[in-house]
Amino acid sequence: ELKLQYxxxxxxxxxxSTGDGQYNADADILRPVEHLDLPGLVNYARKRDVxxxxxxxxxxxxxxxxxxxxxxxxxxxKGIKVDFMDRDDQQMxxxxxxLLSKAAEHKLLxxxxxxxxxxxxxxxxxxYLTQEGVLGAExxxxxxxxxxxxxxxxxxTRMLLGPMDY
Numbered sequence: 001e002l003k004l005q006y007x008x009x010x011x012x013x014x015x016x017s018t019g020d021g022q023y024n025a026d027a028d029i030l031r032p033v034e035h036l037d038l039p040g041l042v043n044y045a046r047k048r049d050v051x052x053x054x055x056x057x058x059x060x061x062x063x064x065x066x067x068x069x070x071x072x073x074x075x076x077x078k079g080i081k082v083d084f085m086d087r088d089d090q091q092m093x094x095x096x097x098x099l100l101s102k103a104a105e106h107k108l109l110x111x112x113x114x115x116x117x118x119x120x121x122x123x124x125x126x127x128y129l130t131q132e133g134v135l136g137a138e139x140x141x142x143x144x145x146x147x148x149x150x151x152x153x154x155x156x157t158r159m160l161l162g163p164m165d166y
Contacts, residue, residue: 007051011057015032052076053081079111134165
């Protein structure tokens with residue numbers, strides 16, 4: 001009815017996710033919370049031509065990447081939104097490349113939220129759909145910095161670097 005191509009199941013869908021960005025070492029991205037029938041939800045969405053994406057904290061995903069991406073592909077998940085990387089050291093750059101390569105093998109799209117500035121990775125990894133790396137709409141919850149001028153400037157500044165998850 002709304003003609004949505006994709007829908008995101010955000011933070012809180014898997015056991016141990018904290019909802020506040022803090023990493024929980026007991027989090028299990030292979031175990032949906034009790035009240036969520038993930039296979040049923042995927043089937044419901046599929047019948048309506050909507051692809052589902054799943055949110056994941058990067059550390060929880062990194063701990064079980066191969067198993068998780070295999071399971072997501074088998075379920076019919078279309079993409080993953082990975083969050084809270086918040087740095088650009090060599091370990092994180094390596095994580096980006098490893099994740100994007102593995103996700104491509106499993107035919108999963110990727111949105112890196114809490115990402116460092118774009119560096120051209122979308123040319124190497126066509127499954128890398130977008131990334132944050134911007135002062136975006138979520139800041140409206142706690143700040144008045146998102147002005148009309150800011151929004152009108154983004155296409156001519158930030159978006160020159162690559163796709164943007166606003």
